[in-house]
Amino acid sequence: MHLHCVAPKPENNGTELMKPQHSFSQRVMYPITLKFQEIVYKIGQQKTILNGVTGTVCPGEMLAMLGPSGSGKTTLLTALGGRLSGKLSGKITYNSQPFSGSIKRRTGFVSQDDVLYPHLTVIETLVFTALLRLPQSVGREEKVRHVEHVIAELGLNKCRNSMIGGPLFRGISGGEKKRVSIGQEMLINPSLLLLDEPTSGLDSTTALRILNTVKRLASGGRTVITTIHQPSSRLYYMFDKVVLLSEGCPIYYGPASTALEYFSSIGFSISITTNPADLLLDLANGIGPDTKNVIEQGDTTEQEKKLVREALVSAYEKNISTRLKTEVCSLDSSNFSYTKDVSTRNGVKLEQWCTSWMHQFKVLLMRGLRERRHETFNKLRIFQVISVAFLAGLLWWHTPTSHIEDRIAMLFFFAVFWGFYPLYNAVFTFPQERRMLIKERSSGMYRLSSYFLAKTVGDLPLELALPTAFTFILYWMGGLKPDPTTFILSLLLVLYNVLVSQSLGLAFGALLMDVKQATTLASVTTLVFLIAGGYYIQQIPWFIVWLKYLSYSYYSYKLLLGVQYSDNDYYECSRGVYCQVANLPAIQSVGLNNMWIDVSVMAVMLIGYRLVAYLALTHVR
Structure with missing residues (x-):
């Protein structure tokens, strides 16, 4: 495993984003090399979510984070996107620089759930996103033209005028929603694209189409990182690199194509042809190929799983970790590191707004x-x-x-x-x-x-x-x-x-x-x-009378009375007898004066x- 990244080109003034003559997925203004070293994330003093994860992703590469539920995939992805609240220790750099507002504006983040307005159409969703996320210096027509390119690139032309849909009414399909979510991030022409479970809940054909799209975006020079739960073998071999996590600890990092070879070399070989992702997930769960039959019969113990995990973590430290750290460090031109509360990064102070x-x-x-x-x-x-x-x-x-x-x-x-x-x-x-x-x-x-x-x-x-x-x-x-x-x-x-x-x-x-x-x-x-x-x-006890003054209904009622009646108004209280309105107990308790104070x-x-x-x-x- 040798790490080598093309040096990033100098940043231009951003006008290249708007040139319509080329495919938007084939051009990136500012390639980003992402490096993360010894990432540790804890909740409180007890629970460790991530424990010493290291790796690097270069422009044009697609890295997959694999692991069972609860292994820390989404947490790591959120940390790499600068969106993690809490205390994170380790080192994450983007072209050897720390996370900043400018990196944030070049980062696309597609969450696992498609958060979209159900009553907007596909084109309306993307146009409103473009109007908000693209610089104000770019005209509306140019932004709409940019949206058209993204729609064409993601194959959304057929459903462009269809509503997104929600729980109460049917709209576009799950795969189309996922492509709309990706399209929203593509509008800013991101250099770094992060996707959380982009194939979750989709059939295998739709999942393949989504990952083909993402692979094409990566080939344009973008740095792409995705979490994925259980990919088919077709999907698995589309990834350039894989990080395999087990309870927050890395047990494999390297090319997707050599993962089976690595695990065979440390004694976890499998004789039959299988989906590599299935084997990797079994191992991450503490299930070795030789113990799988025993486990299926329900005779396994947590102790056996723990021993398998410990063996895998130990092998990672011995065979991958030291060499990986050396190679990542050799690429680093800066020794910037931090141990700080990253929730401060999520604040708007980092932003220089591109629209007024x-x-x-x-x-x-x-x-x-x-x-x-x-x-x-x-x-x-x-x-x-x-x-x-x-x-x-x-x-x-x-x-x-x-x-x-x-x-x-x-x-x-x-x-x-x-x-x-x-x-x-x-x-x-x-x-x-x-x-x-x-x-x-x-x-x-x-x-x-x-x-x-x-x-x-x-x-x-x-x-x-x-x-x-x-x-x-x-x-x-x-x-x-x-x-x-x-x-x-x-x-x-x-x-x-x-x-x-x-x-x-x-x-x-x-x-x-x-x-x-x-x-x-x-x-x-x-x-x-x-x-x-x-x-x-009308006569509230003195110790709780303050409740009346907290009630806006009281002031509204008093003002409506004050508009209808004055102190000089009379009403017929009995046949032929007229009484002053202000003396009526119901009105006396509220009063008809001091209306401006009530307002x-x-x-x-x-x-x-x-x-x-x-x-x-x-x-x-």
Whole structure:
């Protein structure tokens, strides 16, 4: 085994990426030689996930990481992609340099699960990715042309206008989804391409097609590393090099074609023709060829497996490790090493954004609106809100001014319904987007602030249209004050209440990132706010009265009363007798004054809840 890599060419200004006259898979701006030495990764003090893994991958080569589930393949791949949170020791260099923002922008990472928006078509998915990941200096037409090249290169022309699909409706096939995921990374013309289980869940023909595509990309001068669980012999012989892991320890590193020969030389030979990957995985599991029959009969012990693993680790140290370290070191022109917390690498400080904040906001807003245009529950939500408005309008039909208790109840219903309905909808926003957010932020696609604002602004049309229709229906059917100014102020207060409620829902969702937990917390909170909202209990005990001031429903209810009534208003409290509205116990306990203070308190809530949601998203890993 001799290591030799072509020296990387000097970096150009990036214009080569955009030249359309050649196949994009056949050209790389900046070849990367990746070296990793003595990689150790531990969780806490006890569990070692990776234990002294060493290797090198040159431009044009495809390295496969093999091993059983839990052997550390994905962890190693994540570490090589600069995405591993926690303490990593060892040495990883890219052209003899440490990981940096510029390397991050030249690295494509395809995760095992295809994280894609189900309601976007293939071309929409790739165009939006191109608009976000390619430099703003490149025009939109050039970016679209680049997308067309990638679609042609990956054989996606037949399904270009098909929706991706999801659990609720059928879209493109699994193999096509995987190619779309690869295509998203190919758009940046990566020098280093990392793929986690690209053939997982695919039939052998589709898996072969995917790996043929990846092999072709590698032949264009890219450095390609992939984890793979159990490849067929056809797939196995497509790899240039193999790293075999067993419980985090390397037991083989070298050319894929000589693996069987190596294991035969250390006493693990097999007489019959077999898939090399099967033998390698058996060995990684501690199952030697001579003990396989015993194991199949169920008579094996963990001790026997442990002995096989120890023999393999010992043989690796003796026959491969020392020579490999020497050869890797001889290629190194720098002695840079580190033992540091690599989670700091995942931060956006490493990024020099290739697009402006406003460009990111516009593209993300457009993508969000496009994704929501086919939302399944829109019609259901519209029916739900309009039917409740009409039913409530019939129940409160032209309530006379003398029935002031019924009118107050209607105003409280406004405050409660539009205090809770948006909250429950907003709770789902970020937990449903979590995987997409992690994937795209890890790739440095956009700033968190542009995503956050685009997401919240994109939700507003539906969030504000429904309460507006609801208020138009119930306000006039219920016979509230028929004054245009009062109606407009009431509508604005309902919408204000919606925004505050939505903010709390976003905060709950972002803090917990789990729909079940967030909805449970939301239901407890809404119940407390309902009881303390100033309608059901007018004299709350002093030791718990503070709950009332945390409830935005209380402020919304108070403001709606203040718009409808003033201190000088009277109502017919009994036949021919008129009483002052302000003296009614239900209104006296809330009050009709200090409305600007209530508006200000709700403004603090609106900003505060959204700030909490934003800060919670900064910690999503």
